Amino acid sequence: MLIGEVARRSGVSTRMLRHYDSLGLARPTGRTVGGYREYSAEDIRRIFHVESLRSLGLSLRQIVRALEDPAFTPSALVGDLIRQTEERLTREQELLERLRAVDATAPSGWQGVLRIIELLRGLNSPSAARRQQTVLAPAEDMAGHTELLAEAVLTESDPNVAGALRWALARSGADGVASVAAGMRSENVDIRRRAILAIAEMSGDEATAVLADALGDPDAGVRKSAALASGARGAVAAVPTLVDMVVEGANDVEAAEVLGALALAPEYADRIVGALTDELATHPADTAVRIRLTQALVEMPGTIALGVVRQLAHDDDRAVALIASALAGVLEERSGNGSRGAADS
Known part of the structure; x- marks a missing residue:
């Protein structure tokens, strides 16, 4: 079959067929008496193989290797094609999002x-x-x-x-x-x-x-x-989570400070102190938790937590007792300063 007929039947242009020939990719095995390229059935089959591989995104150099190299492993090439395609799709998706952003x-x-x-x-x-x-x-x-x-x-x-x-x-x-x-x-x-x-x-x-x-x-x-x-x-609904944060030691200092600020509202103070005290009863043997709860109680305004801290000064856990004793003094001093300030005014 001559090149023009092959081009019509395969959909591959004569120019591309000549290019395949020059690369040694799909050469006609015969020549007519006049010297024209003549393709056999096997030659045409190879052309279709080439076109099939091109449809997967292979370059002509990769196709030559695929068809000629005995050591060629299709799985490796397919893996490369998958990676290249994914990268191309990512770039195109980024472009699409950019265009949508501009349009929006x-x-x-x-x-x-x-x-x-x-x-x-x-x-x-x-x-x-x-x-x-x-x-x-x-x-x-x-x-x-x-x-x-x-x-x-x-x-x-x-x-x-x-x-x-x-x-x-x-x-x-x-x-x-x-x-x-x-x-x-x-x-x-x-x-x-x-x-x-x-x-x-x-x-x-x-x-x-x-x-x-x-x-x-x-x-x-x-x-x-x-x-x-x-x-x-000022959202009191945050109190349970804030108390949990003190117990767990997750941003406990910040949580205690926020609890102290919330307790400035008289209607919330007893509830917050009660929640901290309940946790003390829940963790009778956990020194670290009890110390954090004691420190959080000192963040409460005025002396509303003083009674609880004084009790903790006699805690069975010596570390807790020592810290509570020192902090009770802080609360008492705070109360004394407050009283003097009130008297002076």
């Missing part, structure tokens, strides 16, 4: 498009320093890009960049809360942890409501971050 901002002109592209490049840079520098741009440069910042903060692993992103989002008001709050619905616990840390730095009723909901999150890390932030805003 509805830029009015090329300057707007270029600004968004510049921002996306900065936020997606492999350099943490470059990402942080991008986020710390003037507020007017970041205006209207809350969604992009929210997406970035939910995936950022570098603590310095994450801190900058949370700071930038805190300036965006309610729009920032709504954008980041979507991360609280993720099944990925890391995303929820990043989201709650960002929301903890935001003000307003929307942020407070999200923090309150997060107190019931299945992840302890999310609950603890939510408790510290919501407790600092």
Whole structure:
């Protein structure tokens, strides 16, 4: 069969067939009397083999090796093709997301498009320093890009960049809360942890409501971050988690300070002291836990915990007793200073 007929039947152009011939990839085994290329059935079969391998993404050099090298292992090549395809798909997915991000901002002109592209490049840079520098741009440069910042903060692993992103989002008001709050619905616990840390730095009723909901999150890390932030805003619902943090020794100092601030409200004070005292009874033989609970009691305002601390000064555990005795003195001095201040006034 002559080259023109082969081209018509195979769909491979005559130019490409001649290229295959020059590479030794698919050479015709015969020639006519006039010197024209003449392909046998086996030659045509090889052409189809070549085209099949090309459809998998193989280069012509790889095809030559596949068809000619006896030591060639198809599994290794297929593995390489899978990896290359995955990388290509990742790049294309990133491009698609970038285009969607640009489209979502509805830029009015090329300057707007270029600004968004510049921002996306900065936020997606492999350099943490470059990402942080991008986020710390003037507020007017970041205006209207809350969604992009929210997406970035939910995936950022570098603590310095994450801190900058949370700071930038805190300036965006309610729009920032709504954008980041979507991360609280993720099944990925890391995303929820990043989201709650960002929301903890935001003000307003929307942020407070999200923090309150997060107190019931299945992840302890999310609950603890939510408790510290919501407790600092006066949410008594955070008390059980804060007490657990004191018991466990997870950010116990911060938790105790928040409990002390909550106890400034007379209606909460007895409840908080009671919760700490109950934990003392629950852990009669755990020195470390009892010391942390004793220290947390001293954070309570006034002398509302003085009686409990005085009792602990006679605890069977000598370490607890010594610390409680010293702290009872602190509370008594605090009470004395308070009394003198009241008298002087």
